[in-house]
Amino acid sequence: MAEALTNTFRLPPQLNVTEGNVSENFKKWKRQVEIYLVASGAVKKDGAVQVAIILNCAGPNIVDIFDQIQWTEGGDEKKPDKLFEKLEAYCNPRKNEVLESHRFWMVPYQEPFDNFLTELRTRANSCNFQEKDRMMRDKIIFSVTGKLQELLLREDKINLDKAIKICRAYEQSNKHVKELRESTNSTHTVNKVTHHDKFKRKLTNLKVKDPKLDTLNHRVKLLTTHKLTTKNVISVATNMKEKRKNVQHGEKHAMRAKVETILKLNARKYTQSAQHKVAKKKMTAG
Incomplete structure (x- = not known):
């Protein structure tokens, strides 16, 4: 067995x-x-x-x-x-306390905090420190940075146990804040996409087709930049339709004017040609 x-x-x-x-x-x-x-x-x-x-x-x-x-x-x-x-x-042919102490103080801070703490304990056991807890406390405070270091330094009488509790609580609260932010950003993104698609469908149904005056991307851009309501969108689309009519009317007017100009030029050329022929006949007859 x-x-x-x-x-x-x-x-x-x-x-x-x-x-x-x-x-x-x-x-x-x-x-x-x-x-x-x-x-x-x-x-x-x-x-x-x-x-x-x-x-x-x-x-x-x-x-x-x-x-x-x-x-x-x-x-x-x-x-x-x-x-x-x-x-x-x-x-262990010989133990070099100076070298072991150097290794202890050179341990870099890492997350999660408990991994860092375990490494410190292992190194401290080889250093033969007379006040091991105080050395570990100081090493923790020296290694952390930013807000966490400020929290530790604010404590008047801080021992190793208290420093460990503060570090663990700070790390845990950071995880919670990060989780809440990610959840909020995810919800905001979903809502934004849903809102965008909703107005995109409404704009599509307006049937404003002229690509020179209005495109779907342009209408969506109006929504996202100016936060237009449905009523505003209809108003914008109506104005665009009027602009299209005006442009089309202007194009027709321009075409008519161009044709009239061509006809006038041709008529002038025809008149000049006829006058030239009459003058030539008179010269020949004389």
């Missing part, structure tokens, strides 16, 4: 001792292995079996390291806690 349970759980990743922050790699890896041992029921097995499972999770490189370990007492190589101690010592 235990073997069946072991096979149903995902194995932790191998321990990386060659890249990144090896100390942090070990801490995270150890935590995952401990969870796996409990979840799979392996903690109830013999120490030697647990050690074998831990080494299997750690990977071949750690097996080679295991073979080179010098054990203080006989039988320690079969104890999981002793194996973890040796691996931790290997991953």
